[in-house]
Amino acid sequence: xxxxxxxxxxxxxxxxxxxxxxxxxxxxxxxxxxxxxxxxxxxxxxxxxxxxxxxxxxxxxxxxxxxxxxxxxxxxxxxxxxxxxxxxxxxxxxxxxxxxxxxxxxxxxxxxxxxxxxxxxxxxxxxxxxxxxxxxxxxxxxxxxxxxxxxxxxxxxxxxxxxxxxxxxxxxxxxxxxxxxxxxxxxxxxxxxxxxxxxxxxxxxxxxxxxxxxxxxxxxxxxxxxxxxxxxxxxxxxxxxxxxxxxxxxxxxxxxxxxxxxxxxxxxxxxxxxxxxxxxxxxxxxxxxxx
Amino acid sequence: xxxxxxxxxxxxxxxxxxxxxxxxxxxxxxxxxxxxxxxxxxxxxxxxxxxxxxxxxxxxxxxxxxxxxxxxxxxxxxxxxxxxxxxxxxxxxxxxxxxxxxxxxxxxxxxxxxxxxxxxxxxxxxxxxxxxxxxxxxxxxxxxxxxxxxxxxxxxxxxxxxxxxxxxxxxxxxxxxxxxxxxxxxxxxxxxxxxxxxxxxxxxxxxxxxxxxxxxxxxxxxxxxxxxxxxxxxxxxxxxxxxxxxxxxxxxxxxxxxxxxxxxxxxxxxxxxxxxxxxxxxxxxxxxxxxxxxxxxxxxxxxxxxxxxxxxxxxxxxxxxxxxxxxxxxx
Numbered sequence: 001x002x003x004x005x006x007x008x009x010x011x012x013x014x015x016x017x018x019x020x021x022x023x024x025x026x027x028x029x030x031x032x033x034x035x036x037x038x039x040x041x042x043x044x045x046x047x048x049x050x051x052x053x054x055x056x057x058x059x060x061x062x063x064x065x066x067x068x069x070x071x072x073x074x075x076x077x078x079x080x081x082x083x084x085x086x087x088x089x090x091x092x093x094x095x096x097x098x099x100x101x102x103x104x105x106x107x108x109x110x111x112x113x114x115x116x117x118x119x120x121x122x123x124x125x126x127x128x129x130x131x132x133x134x135x136x137x138x139x140x141x142x143x144x145x146x147x148x149x150x151x152x153x154x155x156x157x158x159x160x161x162x163x164x165x166x167x168x169x170x171x172x173x174x175x176x177x178x179x180x181x182x183x184x185x186x187x188x189x190x191x192x193x194x195x196x197x198x199x200x201x202x203x204x205x206x207x208x209x210x211x212x213x214x215x216x217x218x219x220x221x222x223x224x225x226x227x228x229x230x231x232x233x234x235x236x237x238x239x240x241x242x243x244x245x246x247x248x249x250x251x252x253x254x255x256x257x258x259x260x261x262x263x264x265x266x267x268x269x270x271x272x273x274x275x276x277x278x279x280x281x282x283x284x285x286x287x288x289x290x291x
Numbered sequence: 292x293x294x295x296x297x298x299x300x301x302x303x304x305x306x307x308x309x310x311x312x313x314x315x316x317x318x319x320x321x322x323x324x325x326x327x328x329x330x331x332x333x334x335x336x337x338x339x340x341x342x343x344x345x346x347x348x349x350x351x352x353x354x355x356x357x358x359x360x361x362x363x364x365x366x367x368x369x370x371x372x373x374x375x376x377x378x379x380x381x382x383x384x385x386x387x388x389x390x391x392x393x394x395x396x397x398x399x400x401x402x403x404x405x406x407x408x409x410x411x412x413x414x415x416x417x418x419x420x421x422x423x424x425x426x427x428x429x430x431x432x433x434x435x436x437x438x439x440x441x442x443x444x445x446x447x448x449x450x451x452x453x454x455x456x457x458x459x460x461x462x463x464x465x466x467x468x469x470x471x472x473x474x475x476x477x478x479x480x481x482x483x484x485x486x487x488x489x490x491x492x493x494x495x496x497x498x499x500x501x502x503x504x505x506x507x508x509x510x511x512x513x514x515x516x517x518x519x520x521x522x523x524x525x526x527x528x529x530x531x532x533x534x535x536x537x538x539x540x541x542x543x544x545x546x547x548x549x550x551x552x553x554x555x556x557x558x559x560x561x562x563x564x565x566x567x568x569x570x571x572x573x574x575x576x577x578x579x580x581x582x583x584x585x586x587x588x589x590x591x592x593x594x595x596x597x598x599x600x601x602x603x604x605x606x607x608x609x610x611x612x613x614x615x616x617x618x619x620x621x622x
Contacts, residue, residue, distance in 0.1 A: 045440050114374055114399070116399075121363075124363075124364050125367050128368035129372065129374055131372065132372040135354075158358075159367065161361070174494070201513060
């Protein structure tokens with residue numbers, strides 16, 4: 001079922017609401033990254049990926065590898081909304097016995113494709129997967145979501161070289177370029193720019209997009225499929241905390257859920273309420289079924 | 292005496308005994324595994340000849356992947372390949388793999404439970420002149436602490452070949468520890484081998500000590516057993532090639548007979564085979580134990596034999612340890 005642009009935007013907002021509710025229920029977890037990537041995950045699960053929520057191990061499915069495992073709430077929410085499991089199960093996030101681990105585990109939840117959390121290792125796994133699939137002439141694509149902060153890991157660049165060496169054109173990486181990491185803004189902590197030129201120098205094809213523009217997300221992944229010379233990286237500029245005004249663009253929300261005492265932020269008891277209110281009314285940022 | 296039913300090599304105590312490095316057995320095993328299963332692929336991090344991965348590369352060039360000097364990349368790329376359905380062997384020196392890429396192995400191979408085989412070559416003190424940086428003495432500890440991981444330390448090249456072929460079919464993350472130096476070929480093609488099954492290589496009447504060894508120092512243990520026999524001290528020598536899962540039944544059955552243990556390995560005493568045996572016995576059958584191994588110390592440059600002498604890992608050191616543990620047992 002492919003949703004159109006309008007439907008995708010509404011679905012992304014539902015997924016943002018899910019994320020806030022999950023994190024409040026869990027009492028820990030990362031808020032900013034999942035909210036910032038809600039549009040991209042919505043586009044993937046409801047338009048781009050060739051997949052079957054009722055048969056998560058379907059052999060011909062496109063593979064979506066999440067490297068920065070800490071944003072898994074957005075993946076879990078997108079999977080639940082897509083029908084992989086009941087939406088109510090989202091409330092088990094990070095709880096004992098849950099399939100929804102704090103960082104995703106392949107063996108616990110069919111469909112998450114791999115285990116991730118420690119940064120910088122996802123692209124290499126996706127590249128190894130893509131290499132093996134290419135050996136066997138498989139038609140499916142391998143997608144890999146990475147964060148910008150994890151570009152500080154050496155393991156990531158080993159994989160960048162590997163994927164280019166073997167022209168892994170069946171691999172598309174989407175970088176969540178939200179400029180934040182736990183300790184601050186990426187360019188203060190350890191500068192990553194110029195990112196586009198870096199990837200070009202490593203023999204990748206590079207596409208830059210607005211990571212909140214559904215049309216651009218869909219067009220870029222489509223274009224990547226038509227590039228046969230080398231792997232493609234889509235650098236998606238996103239706003240961390242997108243949709244919740246007091247979280248947007250603020251690195252302090254990288255590793256915290258709503259309900260955290262942070263100086264200068266709304267009282268912790270009010271945060272979830274404010275966040276959900278904003279997502280429902282949206283202050284004009286994202287259209288919603290509640291508007 | 293050597294246990295005849297195991298069909299061990301003849302004349303292992305003579306001067307012209309055959310010597311081959313275990314890494315050679317690995318390379319030959321890769322070719323056999325590759326012939327048996329088209330899903331076997333081999334990755335190497337710029338050490339193709341010295342890990343003997345070149346044997347596979349020559350036979351199956353399209354299934355060989357050169358990673359460059361990138362052990363973290365190698366482990367994680369292999370994890371992706373195994374997740375897809377391949378059976379990747381990753382080859383490097385133990386100091387770098389699992390030395391450098393331990394976390395990648397932990398998360399993407401062991402926690403993911405995908406069947407990547409990690410071959411750590413040039414392990415132990417006998418790398419010799421390369422010095423402490425390359426003398427990996429902590430790898431067994433690193434790998435056996437990890438859930439889902441199988442740890443195998445073959446005693447010779449023939450056993451290394453069998454371990455390589457067997458690991459290709461075991462469906463589990465597996466670490467195979469290999470050495471650079473030529474060492475005595477103790478076993479033959481006809482000697483039984485099963486991952487997880489230790490074998491008593493030296494038996495005697497009323498044994499007083501169980502010597503439990505892994506890797507090429509098993510040969511030093513056998514020499515020690517022979518020397519001890521001459522002085523009227525009977526022992527058993529167990530080839531404990533699989534350090535995880537430990538063959539609890541074989542070890543406990545030997546120790547029940549002897550009541551004393553000497554463990555022998557070219558590894559730190561902390562966390563190695565000796566530690567694994569001590570954990571088992573402390574819980575099930577508390578027993579006096581002496582440890583042959585590196586005493587919480589880094590190595591240094593030198594000829595392999597000089598180093599084994601300096602750090603007390605030779606047959607005469609095992610003899611001393613056996614006598615010492617007998618005194619402890621009887622006191």
